[in-house]
Amino acid sequence: MGTLKTKHHIHTLLFLTALIFFLSTPTSLADNTNLIYKGCADQKLQQPYSQNLKPLLSSLLAESAQKGFAATTQNGLTGAYQCRGDLTSSDCHSCVAKIPDMLGRLCGEAAAAARVQLSGCYLRYEVVGFKQVAATQxxxxxxxxxxxxxxxxxxxxxxxxxxxxxxxxxxxxxxxxxxxxxxxxxxxxxxxxxxxxxxxxxxxxxxxxxxxxxxxxxxxxxxxxxxxxxxxxxxxxxxxxxxxxxxxxxxxPHTERTVALAVGGVAALGFLIVCMLFLKSVLKRRGGKR
Known part of the structure; x- marks a missing residue:
């Protein structure tokens, strides 16, 4: 029973140590998908445009896995997305993928035009012919x-x-x-x-x-x-x-955060090594008493 109890404590300590290590090194995706602003038209999409919105967004999302910018017009709707120029294709796709679900929460039922800007990308769409603002607005x-x-x-x-x-x-x-x-x-x-x-x-x-x-x-x-x-x-x-x-x-742009993550990762790794050495010492002492 003593050996079983010791193993249980060891496994628990190892789990907690690993958990601390992984929690101390968050991914960069959260930075790229922070909401900066949103713009939603007061007018709502009417049929048949409302049912054409999902295919348009799906098309843009598929493009985002290949390139950082795309614009398209489909079935009376025009849309575009763009990722920050230093994002990888994978990060770009992950960023754009966040926006379709956000549109419903941010703009309610399908707006006639909408734009969502995250820290790493944006996506916009509007009904063809919708009043445009100036390029430098x-x-x-x-x-x-x-x-x-x-x-x-x-x-x-x-x-x-x-x-x-x-x-x-x-x-x-x-x-x-x-x-x-x-x-x-x-x-x-x-x-x-x-x-x-x-x-x-x-x-x-x-x-x-x-x-x-x-x-x-x-x-x-x-x-x-x-x-x-x-x-x-x-x-x-x-x-x-x-x-x-x-x-x-x-x-x-995220230099300070990168440095912080590096320091946090090194500290967590050091803590993990100390715990492993402590466990090794405990097991060695217990083995010597048998």
């Missing part, structure tokens, strides 16, 4: 609550970083750009069917909106109809291993 903005108190050339650095985004999206080949410049991390992307020049114009408009709407905020996200731009200011330098203050780099 402001849809949503988020300005960081903290502000840069000591200017220290922040405005000039931010404007230079925005210029990098404007040039970068046009030369990147996929209308997407990320980079860092003197303590600023910046990101921009245009809808996949824009030409390079139109993309540059849209990003320039988004940058102007960010300046006007958010001023000296330490961070901002600005979404227009056909593009978006974001920035984050790090007084001590953008926390990436590949960039430093005063140089352009290819930073990653």
């Amino acid at each position: 402001l849809l949503y903005k988020v300005c960081g609550a903290r502000r840069v108190v000591d200017g220290g050339g922040f405005e000039a650095r931010r404007d230079a970083a925005f210029g990098m985004v404007e040039n970068g999206v046009q030369s990147s080949g996929n209308l997407f750009y990320t980079g860092s410049y003197q303590s600023l991390y910046v990101l921009g992307q245009c809808e996949g069917n824009l030409g390079n020049a139109d993309c540059g114009d849209c990003i320039r408009s988004a940058a102007e909106q960010a300046k006007d709407q958010c001023g000296y905020s330490i961070s901002a996200q600005v979404y227009l109809q056909n593009c978006y731009i974001s920035y984050s200011f790090y007084p001590n330098g953008v926390p990436t291993s590949s960039s430093s203050s005063g140089s352009e780099g290819g930073g990653h």
Whole structure:
């Protein structure tokens, strides 16, 4: 009975240790599927359009497993999706797959037009002929609550970083750009069917909106109809291993989170090793008493 009880305690401790380890290393999918904003038309889809919505969404979802942007028109409905330019095909598909189920909760019964923006992707649809907004229409903005108190050339650095985004999206080949410049991390992307020049114009408009709407905020996200731009200011330098203050780099938007996960994973692994050594010691002592 003593041996059976000891094994039970060992199995329980191993299970709890493994559970702690896995809970300390969450996946990145949650970051990509955080809701940013939603837009829903007041008008509702009428027959036969309402029954055509599901096939349209299914078609877009299937496309998302192959490429980061697609737009299509089917049976009187037009729709499109786009994933952030640094997502893999698998992450893109997983992100877009979240939206069809969210549409019902966010917009109620099928709206005549809807758009759902997640942190890693968006999906939109509307009835053909539905009134469109301008390509540079402001849809949503988020300005960081903290502000840069000591200017220290922040405005000039931010404007230079925005210029990098404007040039970068046009030369990147996929209308997407990320980079860092003197303590600023910046990101921009245009809808996949824009030409390079139109993309540059849209990003320039988004940058102007960010300046006007958010001023000296330490961070901002600005979404227009056909593009978006974001920035984050790090007084001590953008926390990436590949960039430093005063140089352009290819930073990653989730650097701080990646570092936190790495530290958490190492700590959990260390705890697991300590537990295993403790168990080995206990078993060795018990074996010596027999």
